[in-house]
Amino acid sequence: MRTRSGVLRGVVLLAFLLVSILVAAAVGSVAISPVNVGRMLLSRILGFDSIERTWTAAEELIVMQVRLPRVLLAAVIGGGLSAAGVLFQGILRNPLADPYIIGVSSGASLGAAAALLFFIPAGLGWYGTLPLYAFAGAVGATFIVYRVGLMHGRLHPTNLILAGVAVGALFTAMVSFMMVFKIQNLQDVYMWLMGSLSGRGWRQLGAAAPYVLAGSAVAVLFAPKLDVYLLGEETAHSLGIDVQRLQKQVLAIGALIAAACVAVSGVIGFVGLMVPHAVRIWIGPKHTRLTVYAFLAGAIFLVVADTLARTVFSPIELPVGIVTAMTGGPFFIYLMRRS
Amino acid sequence: MHEGRLIEFDRVSFAYSSEPVLEDLAFGLYPGQFVGIVGPNGAGKSTVLKLMNRLLAPSKGEVRIAGRSVSEYSLKELARLIAFVPQEPEYFPFTVRELVTLGRSPYRSGYGSVSPRDAEIVEEAMREAGVVEFADRPVDQLSGGERQRVTVARALAQKTPILLLDEPTNHLDIEHQLHICRLLQAKANAGMTCVAVLHDLNLVASYCHEVLVLDLGRLVAHGAPGGVLTPELVQEVYHVHIPDIRHPVTGRPVIAP
Numbered sequence: 001m002r003t004r005s006g007v008l009r010g011v012v013l014l015a016f017l018l019v020s021i022l023v024a025a026a027v028g029s030v031a032i033s034p035v036n037v038g039r040m041l042l043s044r045i046l047g048f049d050s051i052e053r054t055w056t057a058a059e060e061l062i063v064m065q066v067r068l069p070r071v072l073l074a075a076v077i078g079g080g081l082s083a084a085g086v087l088f089q090g091i092l093r094n095p096l097a098d099p100y101i102i103g104v105s106s107g108a109s110l111g112a113a114a115a116l117l118f119f120i121p122a123g124l125g126w127y128g129t130l131p132l133y134a135f136a137g138a139v140g141a142t143f144i145v146y147r148v149g150l151m152h153g154r155l156h157p158t159n160l161i162l163a164g165v166a167v168g169a170l171f172t173a174m175v176s177f178m179m180v181f182k183i184q185n186l187q188d189v190y191m192w193l194m195g196s197l198s199g200r201g202w203r204q205l206g207a208a209a210p211y212v213l214a215g216s217a218v219a220v221l222f223a224p225k226l227d228v229y230l231l232g233e234e235t236a237h238s239l240g241i242d243v244q245r246l247q248k249q250v251l252a253i254g255a256l257i258a259a260a261c262v263a264v265s266g267v268i269g270f271v272g273l274m275v276p277h278a279v280r281i282w283i284g285p286k287h288t289r290l291t292v293y294a295f296l297a298g299a300i301f302l303v304v305a306d307t308l309a310r311t312v313f314s315p316i317e318l319p320v321g322i323v324t325a326m327t328g329g330p331f332f333i334y335l336m337r338r339s
Numbered sequence: 340m341h342e343g344r345l346i347e348f349d350r351v352s353f354a355y356s357s358e359p360v361l362e363d364l365a366f367g368l369y370p371g372q373f374v375g376i377v378g379p380n381g382a383g384k385s386t387v388l389k390l391m392n393r394l395l396a397p398s399k400g401e402v403r404i405a406g407r408s409v410s411e412y413s414l415k416e417l418a419r420l421i422a423f424v425p426q427e428p429e430y431f432p433f434t435v436r437e438l439v440t441l442g443r444s445p446y447r448s449g450y451g452s453v454s455p456r457d458a459e460i461v462e463e464a465m466r467e468a469g470v471v472e473f474a475d476r477p478v479d480q481l482s483g484g485e486r487q488r489v490t491v492a493r494a495l496a497q498k499t500p501i502l503l504l505d506e507p508t509n510h511l512d513i514e515h516q517l518h519i520c521r522l523l524q525a526k527a528n529a530g531m532t533c534v535a536v537l538h539d540l541n542l543v544a545s546y547c548h549e550v551l552v553l554d555l556g557r558l559v560a561h562g563a564p565g566g567v568l569t570p571e572l573v574q575e576v577y578h579v580h581i582p583d584i585r586h587p588v589t590g591r592p593v594i595a596p
Contacts, residue, residue, distance in 0.1 A: 228444050230431045238422065240415040
């Protein structure tokens with residue numbers, strides 16, 4: 001019974017995601033009907049030549065080159081951050097864990113800020129090598145935190161969290177330090193620190209999606225082990241799980257997903273903390289379902305949030321990180337009070 | 340090695356960095372016994388259990404299970420030989436059935452779903468531990484005694500010849516204490532080897548086939564409780580004086596000041 005209703009919920013979520021992608025690609029300063037967006041996709045992507053062109057060339061350009069890649073990127077990043085949140089909350093056995101807890105965001109911020117302030121000409125950040133700098137920073141910080149958290153060859157979740165806080169504070173201070181002395185490009189740095197998908201396209205999608213999708217798929221494969229791990233390290237060991245190896249593998253996968261997300265979008269907060277919790281309240285703690293549903297729910301959430309970010313105060317765009325915190329925070333409090 | 344010994348400690352010592360915890364332990368346990376491990380706080384009782392299932396590795400000597408050093412088994416093989424009920428199990432809002440089903444994970448390859456045979460074993464384990472009536476309730480809504488029985492059910496679902504329990508009767512009222520001890524005794528009579536760290540000497544005296552007495556990291560006595568739990572030993576190990584009383588019905592020792 002549980003399984004069947006579980007699958008049904010998954011289908012409902014998937015349908016929601018597809019609808020939200022169509023609607024999000026239709027909404028904007030030039031309004032296009034979602035039906036036409038759907039027809040466009042069928043004709044362009046699936047190659048149905050028989051579909052009558054009920055849209056203009058300009059509309060097609062807007063959807064295919066501007067909106068669709070950004071909407072898909074929002075889906076991938078929202079899903080990836082949520083799947084990574086599930087991994088970190090599970091392996092650190094800490095409900096406050098999020099994808100950034102072991103230094104991914106502060107490292108990426110340092111890499112991105114250094115690039116924007118010193119290496120990349122103003123306004124060109126998103127067309128250049130910025131994601132590479134951010135990704136390198138994220139991986140570097142994660143590695144430092146990992147080394148600090150490792151004691152006598154063993155990982156201790158508490159040490160790891162404390163190391164993440166310490167390294168995070170250090171790197172954040174270094175970013176602020178740089179921002180005091182270099183003031184050109186500050187706007188870009190601010191946008192980055194708050195998390196934004198503005199101006200992103202196929203290129204960023206192509207860069208992040210392989211890591212995020214492959215990482216999330218592997219995360220699902222680790223789900224049964226994470227279920228056992230929830231019973232405690234000693235119990236997991238006695239059920240045949242190499243706890244140390246599992247911790248290292250899961251941290252590596254989570255950090256990779258989070259680094260790929262943060263590299264192209266900046267620090268979009270709250271998604272990776274809230275979505276796993278909300279989904280856990282909804283469907284329970286079993287990780288197979290939890291990972292899949294959190295990915296889908298996170299994708300929907302960020303697609304909607306990013307659409308709000310670019311339309312509500314149009315032509316001004318908000319960093320989507322502000323929208324996720326402003327809408328997600330109250331919703332999260334409501335969920336917690338209710339359950 | 341000695342013929343027929345399922346668990347064997349061959350001159351085992353264990354130390355945390357330089358702090359010795361166990362010294363030169365040598366004993367063997369045979370199948371079908373309910374063995375109690377007793378001793379004052381800090382005697383190294385939990386350490387003995389953890390050496391058996393390789394949560395810890397001896398600094399000297401060898402622990403053998405069925406004639407083979409524990410270090411030679413893969414973790415999965417070990418999980419099919421030894422189940423473990425830790426002192427403070429952690430709970431997540433799994434349902435009882437979901438949690439007990441996790442006991443089958445050493446037999447499942449990666450992503451296999453629960454087979455009918457697994458489901459049968461899970462039902463049987465829940466029945467034995469007396470948790471069937473709340474099989475579909477979340478574990479975190481149960482009382483401490485009920486949770487403990489769920490953990491025992493999860494361990495039974497592992498279908499291992501050896502079951503280790505670290506203070507399984509802690510925090511339980513007398514009804515639940517007796518329920519667990521009777522269950523372990525019955526499992527032992529059916530061929531399982533149950534080794535439990537216990538604080539209550541009377542439970543050990545009443546239910547265990549054998550008792551290991553540890554003091555300051557050394558094994559000071561090993562044998563049937565009737566011969567081991569004497570006023571002299573209790574005086575020596577616990578520094579308390581008890582009269583020599585026997586249970587009027589069973590004839591086993593009664594430890595009362």
